[in-house]
Amino acid sequence: MLVRFFAGSIHRQIALLAVAPVALFAILGIISENLTIKEPESVSQARSVAMRIELVVDMIRSAETADQESTILDAVRRTGIRVEEVSAAELDGPEMEVGLDDFRLEIENNLSPGVNAKLRAETESGHLQPVLVVGIDQRRALAFLPPPALPDSRITDREISDFLATMAMFVPVILLSLYGSRMIASPLQRFSQAARDLDPDKGPERPFEERGPPEIRTLAKSLNDMRSRVRGMIEARTRMLRAISHDLRTPLTRLRLRTERSTEPSLRDALLADIDALTLMIEETLVYLRKDTSKETQLRADLPSLINTACHDFADMGYSVAYHGPDRFAYPCRPHALKRAVANLIDNGTKFARHVNVELRVKPDLAISISVTDDGPGIPAEFHADVLEPFYKLDSARNDRGGFGLGLSIVKDIVESHFGTLTLENATPRGLIAEINLPSPDSIHMLANANAG
Structure with missing residues (x-):
């Protein structure tokens, strides 16, 4: 009981500590009143x-x-x-x-x-x-x-007056304690909400309001300063990685030209494969650092056509990729970003499996589910959350042939920008199921309005 009390909100703790003594006093008064001998x-x-x-x-x-x-x-x-x-x-x-x-x-x-x-x-x-x-x-x-005796009532005038006196003392204490606890807890609740909504790349420079008592102002100032430092470090890291990625393109282009003039076919093919892997890493890094998925205009796109296009792109390169689902279904989304997410999942499957299935399911409330299933070695369940983080590679579980480990992170960012979720699950008897769940069109409008507010 005490553990739950101290783990509860400050607002509740202050209110309870202020009200409990008065409530105990009132209860003891009522008990003592009932224990005394009453005169009829x-x-x-x-x-x-x-x-x-x-x-x-x-x-x-x-x-x-x-x-x-x-x-x-x-x-x-x-x-x-x-x-x-x-x-x-x-x-x-x-x-x-x-x-x-x-x-x-x-x-x-x-x-x-x-x-x-x-x-x-x-x-x-x-x-x-x-x-x-x-x-x-x-x-x-x-x-x-004499007049007849009045019947003895269950509540005497004295009891009524005692009750009113107790309430006259009890109610103001309750109201003042609730007001005081709210005044103390309200800034902390605002800080909590601001911290949940905090985006290092967007939003005001100082999101925490520096007003109220001195302690609250000091805390808000410290949080704002910390946010500015974190934002500065993220921007510095982004500029550094972007500069390195851009600067690597020029020597890679020269290296490709020189390699293509090589007279040894086996050496040329090996070098070109390495150059392609490096180029893929650079492009993947630039895509992740741009984070421009939210800037694309939302349109009503035909999802089956969009997913089929991604599947055909990989099929044209010789991979076994198949689509299952409806032939037509219009859905509000950012089509280029969503196609990139599906393509990244397919690419992730083709790296480790012989066959990839892509399935689109439309739920009764018009929410959708896009699952990409492969027959590869799968990923141990304890690493499912880790592989969604940027720059995380699990070479021991799936023999990756290249990349910085940003593919699934990019997918996660795109899906979350559509108010959806990305989940990973091992298939039976082998393989991996990557599933994108997106809300219904009506829910998208409500979530977008709530996010804007």
């Missing part, structure tokens, strides 16, 4: 009625005239307590038997000790029944018919 509402109501009865008795004793007494009794009746004046002799009669939980007995028990009171089923001089008779003086008494 009927008891508090009985106490309130008893206090009012005593107040009425005191007011009657203080009244100077009969009119004042009549006015007081009328006022009491309007509050819901029926009352009438009776003889003090009613206090000498038998007391009515009631249960221990009777509301009238509860009222009697809450009267002050000096109050002379008795429960009577009825009085001889009055009309109310049953009543609580309370003495005024030696001659007079008051017979009260």
Whole structure:
């Protein structure tokens, strides 16, 4: 649990650390409230009625005239307590038997000790029944018919007030903690998003916003400076490789001309093969360094024709290459770049196999899959990810006859520029399956808009 907590987002950790103590305090308060002995509402109501009865008795004793007494009794009746004046002799009669939980007995028990009171089923001089008779003086008494007891509710007014007080403290703390955690985590989330979208060759010079608290500004400045240094190193490496590749073309051309004038056929053919291999390496390097696949205009191209053209080019050179798939299917793509990707996969297969199959499959949602299968030695599964990296060659697995190891890297870049994926899988019983998966046309538009945003 703790490992998952500390591995979670900073936003969640700060919010939880701020809210947890308050939540614990509220829970403990609720538990302690439930563990304390609660007083039923009927008891508090009985106490309130008893206090009012005593107040009425005191007011009657203080009244100077009969009119004042009549006015007081009328006022009491309007509050819901029926009352009438009776003889003090009613206090000498038998007391009515009631249960221990009777509301009238509860009222009697809450009267002050000096109050002379008795429960009577009825009085001889009055009309109310049953009543609580309370003495005024030696001659007079008051017979009260209290209102019925209110039922005890599950939630008392005190509990409601305690809950509201807790919420008044709890809710602002939650809101402030969430706001504070968001203020702290938001710049880090922006940095994370900027790092995911970062392209060394494109985008603004300083993609990380240098604003906010001093610590955040320092971090953003350091990331921007690091990005500038990385971009400078990549540009320097690219210029160096491009210059070397261009400079090698001239001596290679002179060497080819001199070799073609050689009078020894076997030596001439061997030298020309080496020159062709060097030329292929240079062209492959220049293609990889240009990274101009994204600059080509996207068109609706006929994929079967495009793939068939690549297959026929290799078949004309004497390789066994076959196409399987529909005769016509229009798909939005960069046709020259996609043809180069298919051609690179076919070329990779012809280097190590006797036969290559190219298959185009159209899925129900119009997404497509282009698989290039050969019958060569295949590639061990643990090296599938490595061979997609630039300048990586696995001579021990497949006896490469030349190249810098950029063919599959170029394919990967082209496929990813089409929002697709390139996967490698060993065939059974032998061979390699290189599969290009491209999204449906509708998905391409959504991904392009999301990428532009």
